[in-house]
Amino acid sequence: MSPAEQRQTGRPRDPEIRTKALLAAQRVYVRAGRAGFTFEAIAREAGVGKPALYRRWATAEELMRDVLRSHVLVGAETPDSGIREQLTQIALATLRLVQSEQGTFILRVSSEREAQPELFGRYFDRLREVIHTQNRGLVEKAVARGELADDCDADALLLSITGAMLVGALMGFAPDPAADAAGASQFCRTAIEQVLRGVLPAVPAHRKD
Incomplete structure (x- = not known):
């Protein structure tokens, strides 16, 4: 036995x-x-x-x-709307996660990842599959719809947003969504607008005849 x-x-x-x-x-x-x-x-x-x-x-x-x-995490519930609102919801979900017990758990696992690379590495592989891959699909669809430039790097765009939320929360710049929902939403929308400036499709200049 x-x-x-x-x-x-x-x-x-x-x-x-x-x-x-x-x-x-x-x-x-x-x-x-x-x-x-x-x-x-x-x-x-x-x-x-x-x-x-x-x-x-x-x-x-x-x-x-x-x-x-x-320790199962799910991606953000993104509305069936434009990429701005979808990215805003992803940013808000990241803020909520970072400032939760689950987020603290992830940070602790990350800090000790090298001690047990096989065990903790598989955990982060699953996180990428569950969350990042889902979000990446949203960006790729936005590129296909013409909302984002054809050369938009989906991974870089998402990491720019989620990384900003992580650092913003850790450094105390980002409001806690649980305590200040309006402030957190505005923080996310401002960050999204800053990031999107580099990946929006070019608008043809008006030509004078």
């Missing part, structure tokens, strides 16, 4: 314990990083006994893999 099969024997598992443990593990990791990511700290945070964790995960690394798999 494998270790996983052995852990599945015994009394039925309470599904709520797994949810509590995953949320607690995320909070512990945000506060203490890999060094403090222990079953003892996670059990204390979740309010459960360590045996409950050992019945589900053999090691802390196995638990971390489960945390990363459960």
Whole structure:
């Protein structure tokens, strides 16, 4: 019998314990990083006994893999409208993410990425697939519609916007959408206009006859 099969024997598992443990593990990791990511700290945070964790995960690394798999992010809900409004919603979603517990988790994972490149690298591959690839498709459609110049670099455009939101939040320039929705929206729209100036299609100059 494998270790996983052995852990599945015994009394039925309470599904709520797994949810509590995953949320607690995320909070512990945000506060203490890999060094403090222990079953003892996670059990204390979740309010459960360590045996409950050992019945589900053999090691802390196995638990971390489960945390990363459960940490699902979705792309911004973008309106079926012009690219300006779509990019504004992407910028707002980035601000909300950066200033949330999930965003703090991502930053912590990024800071320790080199310590476990295989484990954390796969996590960022999934983030790119879920979020960046979806947003890239919106930009490419805008180019096809003629809203953006043919030579617009979709990746560079998106990174210019999301990077500005990240730095703006970290440096305290960007308003918190939860506390100042209007200010955050205006911050995003201003950034979008600045970035779009370089990728809007050229307007033919008016010729005098």
